[in-house]
Amino acid sequence: MKITIVAGARPNFIKIAPVINAIQKSIVKGENISFRLIHTGQHYDKNMSEIFFEQLEIPNPNSNLKCGGGSQSEQTASIMIEFEKELIKYRPDIVLLFGDVNSTLACSIVSKKMNIDIAHVEGGIRSGDMTMPEEINRIVTDSISDYFFTTSETANKNLLSSGFKSKNIFFVGNTMIDTLIKNDKKFFEPKFWAKIGLIKKKYFVLTLHRPSNVDDENQLKNLIQTIIDESNNIPIIFPAHPRTLKRLNTIGIDLKNIFIVDPMSYLEFNFLVKHSKAVITDSGGITEEATIMNIPCITLRDSTERPETVEFGTNELVGSLPENLPPYLRKIIKGEWKTAKKIPLWDGKTSDRIIDKLLNLYNINDQ
Ligand code: UD1
Numbered sequence: 001m002k003i004t005i006v007a008g009a010r011p012n013f014i015k016i017a018p019v020i021n022a023i024q025k026s027i028v029k030g031e032n033i034s035f036r037l038i039h040t041g042q043h044y045d046k047n048m049s050e051i052f053f054e055q056l057e058i059p060n061p062n063s064n065l066k067c068g069g070g071s072q073s074e075q076t077a078s079i080m081i082e083f084e085k086e087l088i089k090y091r092p093d094i095v096l097l098f099g100d101v102n103s104t105l106a107c108s109i110v111s112k113k114m115n116i117d118i119a120h121v122e123g124g125i126r127s128g129d130m131t132m133p134e135e136i137n138r139i140v141t142d143s144i145s146d147y148f149f150t151t152s153e154t155a156n157k158n159l160l161s162s163g164f165k166s167k168n169i170f171f172v173g174n175t176m177i178d179t180l181i182k183n184d185k186k187f188f189e190p191k192f193w194a195k196i197g198l199i200k201k202k203y204f205v206l207t208l209h210r211p212s213n214v215d216d217e218n219q220l221k222n223l224i225q226t227i228i229d230e231s232n233n234i235p236i237i238f239p240a241h242p243r244t245l246k247r248l249n250t251i252g253i254d255l256k257n258i259f260i261v262d263p264m265s266y267l268e269f270n271f272l273v274k275h276s277k278a279v280i281t282d283s284g285g286i287t288e289e290a291t292i293m294n295i296p297c298i299t300l301r302d303s304t305e306r307p308e309t310v311e312f313g314t315n316e317l318v319g320s321l322p323e324n325l326p327p328y329l330r331k332i333i334k335g336e337w338k339t340a341k342k343i344p345l346w347d348g349k350t351s352d353r354i355i356d357k358l359l360n361l362y363n364i365n366d367q
Pocket of ligand 1: 009010011042043044045046048049068069070075100101102103133134209241242243283
């Protein structure tokens with residue numbers, strides 16, 4: 001079985017690492033399986049891309065399509081053009097796509113138009129918010145995928161209610177959590193730890209990058225001001241995504257107890273989260289990681305495609321209105337927060353399940 005794996009943006013790198021590892025184990029066992037890894041180039045800065053390959057021991061991509069930057073459509077279109085050339089040259093039995101980024105969408109359309117099977121890892125999740133580019137990417141990718149590897153029962157239900165057949169849906173768990181569990185012992189203190197004088201459990205971590213929060217200057221300004229006003233002067237570490245950094249430089253407010261740092265490597269970022277008092281974020285993946293590490297998490301969005309992080313985990317959906325935030329921050333400061341329960345199949349073995357299932361499917365198809 002020949003697999004082409006696509007990765008383009010930071011969360012993809014975290015999700016593919018354990019799957020590649022599972023493939024490599026199968027190769028050693030003598031299974032009939034090989035892979036090509038394609039980096040679309042959507043994320044291209046060293047600390048958004050290369051550092052993840054190094055730390056998570058992901059092999060060098062067989063090809064980098066170098067399609068970074070541009071508008072949503074420019075980016076999607078250039079990935080499609082380059083990925084088609086890749087598939088013409090190296091035709092696999094199946095393309096393995098991850099998550100909900102523009103690279104996922106672009107490569108799903110190209111693959112299906114060339115009549116190549118697609119498996120969507122993290123298929124079926126839905127926020128219901130069609131203003132998010134990721135929601136459109138999820139819906140389109142799922143609509144033309146052949147197989148779905150899902151992270152939750154909710155994702156299964158979403159797929160079933162959209163008419164997909166249960167025989168093609170496999171609830172396997174979360175590959176992002178495979179990576180978290182595998183690397184937990186390797187997390188290390190970021191360089192700025194001592195410089196800022198951070199103390200375990202006595203700081204917050206903040207991440208913001210959703211267009212709905214950072215592209216509107218007033219929204220960003222009001223969110224940041226509320227966080228500063230309500231944080232009791234506790235240090236707040238804010239690793240700023242390039243898109244956020246551009247805006248932060250223009251909003252002109254005194255950042256007081258907020259420390260802006262560059263986008264962080266995986267092992268340093270998760271050290272920071274693991275020892276924090278709480279996380280304030282608009283990311284989806286971070287809510288999953290915070291849940292597994294049992295760290296209180298506030299999500300500054302009106303919806304989530306990961307309801308299990310709220311139902312079983314430490315996440316609370318606070319909404320994007322800054323005025324919603326104060327009572328939640330006070331609760332955290334007082335130490336009154338829920339603790340996480342176990343989430344079914346988020347156990348570090350998801351990638352092995354995916355590869356076993358694929359071997360099974362394609363061995364049967366070969367006969
Ligand atoms: C993308 C994903 C989002 C994911 C996020 C994580 C989509 C639709 N969104 O959003 O789901 O949570 O990645 O990081 O795919 N840029 C750089 N250097 C880089 C990468 C990007 O400067 O290495 C700049 C781009 O040129 C652009 C901006 O950052 O101006 C946004 O990048 P883009 O890849 O379009 O989307 P993200 O906001 O990163």
